[in-house]
Amino acid sequence: MPKHQNNFIIMHLDDNCVTALEDISKGSQIQIRESFIIINQNIPLGHKIALEDIRKGDLVKKYGHSIGIATENIIKGDWIHTHNLTSQYLKEVAK
């Protein structure tokens, strides 16, 4: 079940990313699951932030489901977007 907290939303407890509900600046902190995450880049509204370290080749999860594969190592607090995430469906299903 989606949990909202201040300036981000987590869509499912299994997710390893959250979505920013406003522009969040580099260096600021968000609190989730009793721990603090320092934001590594500027994150625009609607964009995703890594909740934990995600290794290259691992799945990024939102809505409790995979939204694709990490194309490089992602560090907790990183901005997740086209530079480090790609579609698994495109690769495997729609070849």
Place this chain on the structure above:
Amino acid sequence: MIEEFMGYQRPNGEVGIRNKIAIISSVVCVNHVVQQIANKVKGAVPITHPLGCGQFGPDYKNTLNTLIGLGKNPNVFGAVVVGLGCENISSRLIAKNIMKSKKSVEFFDLQEVKGGSPAAIEKGIILGNRISEKARELKREPFDFSHIVLGLECGGSDSISGISANPVLGIISDRIVKLGGTTILAEFTEWIGTEHLLIKRAINKNVAEQIHELLSGFLENLNDLGINFLGVQPTPGNIQGGLTTIEEKSLGSIAKAGKSPIQGLIQYTEKPKGKGLWLMIEPSLDVESMTGLAAVGANVIAMTTGRGSPCGNPVVPVIKLCGNPKTCEWMAENIDVDVSSIIKGENSVEELAEVLWLRMKNVLNGEKTQAEKLGFNDIAIWRNTAAPFQYMHCK
């Protein structure tokens, strides 16, 4: 507590939440006549469209069945079908098929009325008023939610829709299913990338195979035509808004359909064969989709929008919910349920689902939606002869 709403009993056992008189054009040539009849008959709505003649094959059948389906919709008490007299989708054919639902139906062709269109308008008003008088004698009665058929729709989506309005609607879709009702998700091009998840939710292997065939068949057809659909999804605007992959975009879209099992796929003019969540094969234009949902018997539609949409439907109330605070302010007259407090961090998705639930119950009981208040009666019939859609006929 048993959840109930006040609706109208139809002779075939279905239940309407409105008691409309549908004035239906069989062909484009009589649209103005139909509009002017509807203006003068109490409780009447015009069903006009740019088609009805020179059509053939699946395109002909699809238009005919859509018009029949709109007349048969449970929110319609009775209908007056008007033709010109020389078209191949005739007023008689439409009317005779609507009559199978045991409704009051009248029909005539303009060319058979001495005096041309003014006389035809007068005739239509007389026939319409006769049905309207009978309609007013029918009173609302309490019914349980097994009689609800909810259409799940989105239009003018933005990157906020998938994290706000769509999950809100998903909770309500699951609730209707739990209460024994029916929900229908359309717009299959917005399921691409979530095929593996939809297949897992299919009630049996056959349904799973149909979902797979539909989506892979669509991609193959596009490939054959040299169209790289996936190369352009998500769109540049989606990516700017924060959507990275097709999976992410489609997950946001199918969130409207909650988590319920998928009972099966239906064609554009095919009624669901039972209760629960169904998928309708229809591409992705919201007005075409809502016309199809109305034609297969939806009695209410909920439409999520991020950028804003004014659209309505002549026979089915359309409840708009919007998660974008700016749109909720700028287009307040077109939005029924403001769920923007989710992205403001003030309310949870669950809390807003309760707000939508209350509003929906009021709409079921007769409260007008914004689109109804504005008198918006949008109709667009999907023309499935376009080459990429040839695959649509389920095996």
